[in-house]
Every structure is written in structure tokens, then in C-alpha cells.
Amino acid sequence: MSDTPLSGPEMLDAEPGHDAKTQEPRLWCDDGWTARVIKNQDDDGWAVEMILDGEDEPALVGPWTMGRDKKNPKPLDSAAFYTLVKTATEVLRRHEQQLHAMLHKSLKVRTASGRLTIKLDIVPDDDNPYALLSACDEGGEQLAQVEVATSFKLNPDSATAWIANDFSKPGR
Structure with a gap:
């Protein structure tokens, strides 16, 4: 165009x-x-x-x-303009939600000591992108945090393996 x-x-x-x-x-x-x-x-x-x-x-x-x-x-005209503003704002909002969902993942895992929340937060740095894998207890207190590759796949199996490995950096 x-x-x-x-x-x-x-x-x-x-x-x-x-x-x-x-x-x-x-x-x-x-x-x-x-x-x-x-x-x-x-x-x-x-x-x-x-x-x-x-x-x-x-x-x-x-x-x-x-x-x-x-x-x-x-x-x-005024009506068309404000309809377009509303639509464009919604497009931007959905884009931001999608980006947030791609960069921040979370799941809950049951352990003998209670439920843990495992999070993967990707930091999209232009020169050195990385991700932080963290575990928090039910009260929100952080139990562990390690840096992982942005390609790390957070799923119930990888979270359970990380917990079983005493929160050691995955891949070691």
C-alpha cells in the first residue's frame, strides 16, 4: 500500500x-x-x-x-475515527497480551512439602537474551532462581525434574 x-x-x-x-x-x-x-x-x-x-x-x-x-x-468522520481508535487500541492490547504470554510462563507443581509455583521469565535482551527459572512456595516466598537458555521449555516434567534436582541449573 x-x-x-x-x-x-x-x-x-x-x-x-x-x-x-x-x-x-x-x-x-x-x-x-x-x-x-x-x-x-x-x-x-x-x-x-x-x-x-x-x-x-x-x-x-x-x-x-x-x-x-x-x-x-x-x-x-468522528464516528469512524473513534471506532478505528477503539479497534487499533484492541489490536495493540492483544499484541501486548500475546507478547506477555510468550515471555512469562507459570505452572503449579505439587510436592511433599506443598504446592510450588514455577515461573519462566524470558528477558529479550538484544545482545544477550536469557531466561530466569524460579520457584516460589504457597506464601509467595522465592525458594530458588537460576538463569536458563531462552529455549528452555517449561512443562510439568521439566519443572518436576528441576525440583527433584534440588533446583540445580537444568542441563548440568
Whole structure:
């Protein structure tokens, strides 16, 4: 998808992250969001992209309705803009939840001394990513913590083996 050329006052507000409130047929900026109607490269239709201020990539890109002339896009309006904001916010929220679920795993294991919570927390450092494997008792007190590879698979068997090994670093 590519942008249609902007000129005049549209050009001034074309970049996300500006402070001005803009309400134009193809460009709306408000509440930290920019909605921009763009030409769909794949066909004769139109698309709309939602960009959160400060971000380089759109949080949401979706099809946009044709206007009455079946040639130009339907103009943005307040109701459409706030529906798009709600949808884009939900997309970001689901992305954050998915990322959190990938980076933080937890399970409970019954032992002779009680139930333990075993956690695997991945630290996605660009230079040296690692993961922390930890065990807490029912009161939340940490019993052990070791650094493991980000590829460590936390499951009931690996957790039970770690406990049985007196919380020694797995793989030793």
C-alpha cells in the first residue's frame, strides 16, 4: 500500500506525532492517533491506517469504504475515527497480551512439602537474551532462581525434574 500525494495544509499534518487536531476527509489526528486513508496498491480500492503517535508502523491497516462516486474514498468522520481508535487500541492490547504470554510462563507443581509455583521469565535482551527459572512456595516466598537458555521449555516434567534436582541449573 502506498500513500496518495498530499499537498497544501494536508502536508503539514501528514506525519504522525504532531500535536494538532486534524479533521480532514483523508486525515484525522486526535487523542494520540492518526488515521490516514491511503490508496490500496493491490486493487482500485482504499485502505485506512491507524498510527499511534510516536510509532513508525501502523497499529492497524484495513480496507476503507468507497464514496458514492465509487472512485474516491468515503471521508473520515468522528464516528469512524473513534471506532478505528477503539479497534487499533484492541489490536495493540492483544499484541501486548500475546507478547506477555510468550515471555512469562507459570505452572503449579505439587510436592511433599506443598504446592510450588514455577515461573519462566524470558528477558529479550538484544545482545544477550536469557531466561530466569524460579520457584516460589504457597506464601509467595522465592525458594530458588537460576538463569536458563531462552529455549528452555517449561512443562510439568521439566519443572518436576528441576525440583527433584534440588533446583540445580537444568542441563548440568
